[in-house]
Amino acid sequence: MDDSRLRYLVLATVMIGSIMGPIDASIVNTILPVIAHSFRTTISMVQWVPMIYLLIISSLIILWSTG
Numbered sequence: 312m313d314d315s316r317l318r319y320l321v322l323a324t325v326m327i328g329s330i331m332g333p334i335d336a337s338i339v340n341t342i343l344p345v346i347a348h349s350f351r352t353t354i355s356m357v358q359w360v361p362m363i364y365l366l367i368i369s370s371l372i373i374l375w376s377t378g
Contacts, residue, residue: 332368339364
């Protein structure tokens with residue numbers, strides 16, 4: 312593969328990866344009332360969903376970066 316083409320491929324991959332985090336967080340935060348209604352619980356209880364999601368993602372990033 313050409314060197315300049317590889318650079319653009321890496322750039323595109325980093326750009327897509329960096330935008331997926333905020334998109335994931337906004338989708339989960341937007342749908343929290345629906346999740347609360349579906350499970351018949353309060354918003355304060357359902358707020359653990361994005362917290363656990365972010366903790367798992369952060370833990371996996373640390374594990375993958377050391378390997």
